[in-house]
Amino acid sequence: MKRIIYLLLIAVSIIGCKSENKEESEKILTVYTHRHYESDQELFKRFEKESGIKLNIVNASADELIQKMSLEGKQSPADVLITVDAGRLYRAKSQDLLQPISSSLIDSIVPSYLKDEDGHWVGLTKRARVIAYSKENIDSTQLSTYEDLTSDKWKNEILVRSSSNIYNQSLLASIIANKGQENAENWAQGIVNNMARSPKGNDRDQVKAVANGVGNLAIVNTYYIGKLLNSEDEDELKAGNSVNIFFPNQETTGTHINVSGIGVAKYSPNKENAIQFIEFLLKEEAQNIFAGSNYEYPVNPNVEPSDILKQWGDFKEDKLSLNELGRNNKEAVIIFDKVGWK
Amino acid sequence: MNIKDRFYKLKRDLNRWSLLLLLILAVVAIPILTIGLKLFDGPGESWNHIVDYVLFDYLQNSFLLAIFCSIIVIVFGVTTAWLVSRFEFPFRKQLEWLLILPLSVPAYIMAYAYAGVFGYSGVFSNFMELVGVDSFRIEFMNIYGLSFVLSISLFPYVYVSCRTFFLAQATNLLEASRMLGISEFKSFFKLIFPLARPAVIAGLVLVLMEVLNDYGAASYYGVSTFTTGIFRSWFSLGEPETAIYLSAILLIIVFGLILFEKWQRRNLNFTSAKSSKQNYNSRLKPKMSNQIWFSIICFVPVFLGFILPVVQLVIWVKQTLEKVWNVEFISITLESFGIAFLTASVTVLVALLLLFFTKWNKIELLKTTSKLGVLGYAIPGIIIAIGVLIPSLYLDKWLIERNITSKLILNATLIALVYAYVVRFLAVAYQPLESSSLKIDRSLSDSSKVLGKGNFRTFFKIEFPLIRTGLLSAFILVFIDILKELPLTLIMKPYDVNTLAVKAFEYASDEMVSSAALPSLLIILTALIPAIFLNKLLLKNASNT
Numbered sequence: 078m079k080r081i082i083y084l085l086l087i088a089v090s091i092i093g094c095k096s097e098n099k100e101e102s103e104k105i106l107t108v109y110t111h112r113h114y115e116s117d118q119e120l121f122k123r124f125e126k127e128s129g130i131k132l133n134i135v136n137a138s139a140d141e142l143i144q145k146m147s148l149e150g151k152q153s154p155a156d157v158l159i160t161v162d163a164g165r166l167y168r169a170k171s172q173d174l175l176q177p178i179s180s181s182l183i184d185s186i187v188p189s190y191l192k193d194e195d196g197h198w199v200g201l202t203k204r205a206r207v208i209a210y211s212k213e214n215i216d217s218t219q220l221s222t223y224e225d226l227t228s229d230k231w232k233n234e235i236l237v238r239s240s241s242n243i244y245n246q247s248l249l250a251s252i253i254a255n256k257g258q259e260n261a262e263n264w265a266q267g268i269v270n271n272m273a274r275s276p277k278g279n280d281r282d283q284v285k286a287v288a289n290g291v292g293n294l295a296i297v298n299t300y301y302i303g304k305l306l307n308s309e310d311e312d313e314l315k316a317g318n319s320v321n322i323f324f325p326n327q328e329t330t331g332t333h334i335n336v337s338g339i340g341v342a343k344y345s346p347n348k349e350n351a352i353q354f355i356e357f358l359l360k361e362e363a364q365n366i367f368a369g370s371n372y373e374y375p376v377n378p379n380v381e382p383s384d385i386l387k388q389w390g391d392f393k394e395d396k397l398s399l400n401e402l403g404r405n406n407k408e409a410v411i412i413f414d415k416v417g418w419k
Numbered sequence: 420m421n422i423k424d425r426f427y428k429l430k431r432d433l434n435r436w437s438l439l440l441l442l443i444l445a446v447v448a449i450p451i452l453t454i455g456l457k458l459f460d461g462p463g464e465s466w467n468h469i470v471d472y473v474l475f476d477y478l479q480n481s482f483l484l485a486i487f488c489s490i491i492v493i494v495f496g497v498t499t500a501w502l503v504s505r506f507e508f509p510f511r512k513q514l515e516w517l518l519i520l521p522l523s524v525p526a527y528i529m530a531y532a533y534a535g536v537f538g539y540s541g542v543f544s545n546f547m548e549l550v551g552v553d554s555f556r557i558e559f560m561n562i563y564g565l566s567f568v569l570s571i572s573l574f575p576y577v578y579v580s581c582r583t584f585f586l587a588q589a590t591n592l593l594e595a596s597r598m599l600g601i602s603e604f605k606s607f608f609k610l611i612f613p614l615a616r617p618a619v620i621a622g623l624v625l626v627l628m629e630v631l632n633d634y635g636a637a638s639y640y641g642v643s644t645f646t647t648g649i650f651r652s653w654f655s656l657g658e659p660e661t662a663i664y665l666s667a668i669l670l671i672i673v674f675g676l677i678l679f680e681k682w683q684r685r686n687l688n689f690t691s692a693k694s695s696k697q698n699y700n701s702r703l704k705p706k707m708s709n710q711i712w713f714s715i716i717c718f719v720p721v722f723l724g725f726i727l728p729v730v731q732l733v734i735w736v737k738q739t740l741e742k743v744w745n746v747e748f749i750s751i752t753l754e755s756f757g758i759a760f761l762t763a764s765v766t767v768l769v770a771l772l773l774l775f776f777t778k779w780n781k782i783e784l785l786k787t788t789s790k791l792g793v794l795g796y797a798i799p800g801i802i803i804a805i806g807v808l809i810p811s812l813y814l815d816k817w818l819i820e821r822n823i824t825s826k827l828i829l830n831a832t833l834i835a836l837v838y839a840y841v842v843r844f845l846a847v848a849y850q851p852l853e854s855s856s857l858k859i860d861r862s863l864s865d866s867s868k869v870l871g872k873g874n875f876r877t878f879f880k881i882e883f884p885l886i887r888t889g890l891l892s893a894f895i896l897v898f899i900d901i902l903k904e905l906p907l908t909l910i911m912k913p914y915d916v917n918t919l920a921v922k923a924f925e926y927a928s929d930e931m932v933s934s935a936a937l938p939s940l941l942i943i944l945t946a947l948i949p950a951i952f953l954n955k956l957l958l959k960n961a962s963n964t
Binding site for chain 2: 113115136137138140141144145148149150152168239241243246274275276277278285286288289309310312406407410411414415419
């Protein structure tokens with residue numbers, strides 16, 4: 078018994094020290110990220126090779142990472158925080174977890190509406206929340222705005238995922254910011270009334286449901302359609318091919334967009350490496366990878382989106398300050414609960 | 420009794436075991452107490468909103484889920500356990516261990532697989548097309564589907580605890596009742612089921628705790644339960660205080676469950692080291708048609724809980740293998756395995772200490788409160804993670820301020836992770852240990868002590884050999900649980916360590932469920948080895964006695 082205990086203790090200390098020893102001499106950067114796309118792995122490898130900086134990657138949801146950073150306080154090993162939406166970056170900023178970044182390169186690449194006004198965070202890629210409609214049953218002339226989705230003609234037609242999902246929360250937050258709380262609540266209620274089924278599954282599942290005739294309209298993010306169209310799974314391919322994309326609100330506020338973005342942690346131990354990392358991610362090489370393999374819109378204006386995205390054409394973006402998404406996030410969740418959007 | 424008497428009684432009963440027991444309880448309780456203290460901060464500002472709009476939904480769904488799951492796991496678990504331990508029929512031996520396998524499929528993976536099976540052009544609709552029923556679909560992603568998915572992956576908890584009971588205890592009683600001319604089926608309901616109640620409920624309590632803790636499956640199927648509500652108020656509303664309030668309600672419910680389990684066992688002292696020594700291999704041989712039925716009945720849960728989801732995963736793996744398989748995978752598998760092995764050993768050791776310190780301690784009050792040590796299993800992993808993070812960071816900061824260490828030595832290292840796992844899974848190790856130690860005839864250890872042997876000698880010479888099976892089942896159950904564990908691992912794991920569950924989750928949350936199939940399958944395969952081993956052990960034990 079004793080021997081076993083000793084062995085275990087030794088095992089614990091060996092694995093426990095594993096991370097300690099390595100870090101001493103090397104240049105490192107600790108990345109807290111919510112993104113776990115294949116394209117990111119590729120980018121991280123390239124960055125390590127190019128800069129000689131070793132990356133420690135911590136993957137978890139942005140909410141958990143923010144909670145972790147705030148618990149860790151000054152001792153936090155985090156250098157940068159990457160999220161898949163602007164609302165969470167706003168939350169990190171308002172909890173005083175980020176610091177302003179000053180880099181002329183960053184300033185010159187990223188347009189001002191895609192970054193924080195105080196320079197606490199910057200967008201890496203854009204995604205639009207659009208309407209995917211059935212090619213077979215719907216003509217694009219029938220569609221116009223997000224608001225129009227609440228009209229009676231779309232009864233039992235709308236497919237959308239749960240309100241726990243951040244993309245829906247941000248969409249509603251943008252409506253709160255643009256149209257006021259009361260209109261936003263009416264809108265959410267209208268969508269609930271027109272739902273083809275109670276929300277379930279993810280964005281891809283909504284498109285699959287359209288392909289199978291559960292409803293004719295799905296509210297989804299653009300890059301999921303790109304992924305469906307390039308899937309090796311026959312069903313997914315079929316689902317992707319069964320829909321067209323419609324960019325709503327072209328005549329009014331513009332289509333709701335969000336960013337996947339990055340901020341430097343307030344107590345970052347390797348601030349210079351962090352800025353080097355961000356600059357790397359914004360340059361053409363990295364932006365091309367974001368655009369090419371993950372079907373996101375690059376924030377760097379010199380980089381073209383992927384062919385599929387180009388096919389869908391240019392569209393007018395809602396240039397609402399992305400901080401508004403964070404500011405109105407909680408209100409959005411409360412409205413979702415009130416109107417029974419599961 | 421006045422205070423003075425009480426004090427003397429306390430002083431008389433206090434021994435070193437009481438102190439050690441208190442120490443263990445304190446260590447285990449720290450995360451829970453941390454959460455408890457946070458309650459004094461009051462709920463977040465959205466608490467009223469929660470109460471007005473969603474709390475009823477959470478309560479109702481969780482309650483329904485608990486009821487549905489209880490019914491399904493009892494039907495599957497007790498029936499199959501009784502059949503395999505009581506009758507001889509074709510493939511009985513194989514089915515006996517096959518029935519444990521669903522335990523190796525994590526509930527969230529089961530949920531993904533079944534969504535695939537019943538999805539458009541999934542296995543099910545293809546089958547329906549084949550038999551000529553076109554466009555017939557079962558909508559699976561709702562509370563009924565969720566209950567099914569959870570039950571089918573958790574029923575082996577009831578199966579294992581009932582079978583252990585049937586193998587060790589029931590034979591002689593059944594012989595007696597048969598001699599008295601009572602039919603096998605009648606004695607099942609009149610005799611076996613009531614007698615097996617503690618075993619059923621012990622398994623059921625584990626199942627219910629898992630059900631209440633589930634996050635992955637419920638959120639994927641769009642069912643709002645208490646746990647999804649905790650996540651939602653914590654993260655979507657950004658109010659940890661509110662989440663902690665919700666968890667407190669959940670805790671009260673679970674505490675109620677535990678008290679109920681204690682109460683139902685109150686006067687039933689099933690000790691029979693003598694009787695289990697008796698003949699064992701007297702399985703009945705019913706007529707052939709019944710035998711075939713029994714085989715089929717036992718095969719159904721194996722098919723639903725293991726074969727079907729695994730087939731779905733294999734289909735997905737075939738599509739994605741090239742993309743997903745690489746060297747990194749092997750190291751992730753090994754790391755998962757290593758962490759699970761290490762933690763399971765520590766957990767079983769702590770559970771063993773908890774059990775025997777409780778026994779050796781003489782203070783009545785401590786004996787009853789020691790049950791609190793296993794509450795961690797009822798608390799969602801994420802809450803435990805925070806409960807461990809807060810004090811471990813505090814300690815880290817304290818050490819750094821005093822220049823004892825230069826960096827965080829607890830946070831984001833294996834120490835904190837293992838600690839959190841132990842708190843979380845102590846119950847899983849404790850239950851089988853407790854029930855196997857309950858079976859030890861008290862006179863055995865009493866005699867040893869009368870003969871002048873100390874607690875330790877008695878333990879190693881008498882009790883340890885007798886609870887060896889329980890010990891190994893405990894180890895294996897914890898091992899499997901840790902392999903499957905997700906939310907706690909996500910937040911506590913060291914940076915350079917990765918597990919299969921985390922990998923599977925990453926793919927699934929990236930809407931690449933089919934790529935999650937390979938790590939999922941590996942979790943299942945890794946968990947298979949101990950599951951089969953567990954069965955061998957039970958068998959060996961049964962044939963030895």
